[in-house]
Ligand SMILES: Nc1ncnc2c1ncn2[C@@H]1O[C@H](COP(=O)(O)OP(=O)(O)OP(=O)(O)O)[C@@H](O)[C@H]1O
């Protein structure tokens with residue numbers, strides 16, 4: 001349950017970034033509380049999570065915990081099992097074995113409570129493409145139990161956080177790839193959950209938006225447990241306090257970005273990544 005501490009304890013956050021964009025200012029307004037609540041128990045607890053599709057094992061006994069204040073980077077080659085793990089954590093895929101808990105709620109046996117505590121950005125574009133952005137977010141807020149003024153406020157905040165105001169009345173299907181991605185992100189942030197699971201949140205964003213979203217993630221980090229998957233290794237240094245590398249469904253490394261970089265004489269994360277993930281494949 002919630003009493004289990006993270007094996008490494010709390011780590012410091014990576015802050016000290018420059019440039020305060022619109023997202024950051026909006027984040028201050030919405031997530032303006034400060035300070036890492038050191039000592040909080042893990043908000044994400046995964047134990048022996050396994051997914052088999054027929055005889056193929058996509059995720060193989062994956063275990064980890066994420067306390068409040070941590071941004072965990074989930075790395076691994078294509079097909080490594082990142083999205084499948086995240087989808088199991090979000091309750092969208094049933095595990096073959098193992099358990100996942102969000103804020104202490106088992107995603108299989110307490111799905112309603114677990115989903116309330118979680119925002120999930122899946123891979124790809126949001127569903128309901130013919131809705132307008134504001135219509136889609138209003139619908140999501142309604143499903144989350146917000147109505148009237150509270151619903152409008154949630155939608156407005158999510159639009160501001162993700163820079164979607166200029167396209168608010170446009171149908172989602174007519175948006176560019178990066179804007180569609182932002183709609184997915186807005187939907188995940190809508191209810192300000194303590195746990196965020198973001199599958200490639202900066203995929204398809206332009207460099208300015210990548211910067212804005214990373215800034216937003218850092219800004220929210222002290223109050224939340226965040227897992228992001230990414231193929232952009234510099235993103236790990238930019239936002240993550242910890243990184244897990246997964247290859248062929250198994251965890252092959254789990255440490256701070258700085259400690260991972262020390263695993264290779266070059267000190268470069270891409271060399272470490274290659275060594276860890278090609279060794280596994282061999
Ligand atoms: N519904 C499914 N049926 C069969 N195989 C599946 C299914 N979903 C995922 N897989 C397989 O599981 C493996 C892991 O897929 P997953 O999408 O989790 O990888 P990933 O690490 O997210 O990769 P990427 O970096 O390309 O997003 C892949 O081999 C994939 O083909």
Ligand SMILES: [Mg+2]
Nearest residue numbers: 082083084123
């Ligand atoms: Mg994936």
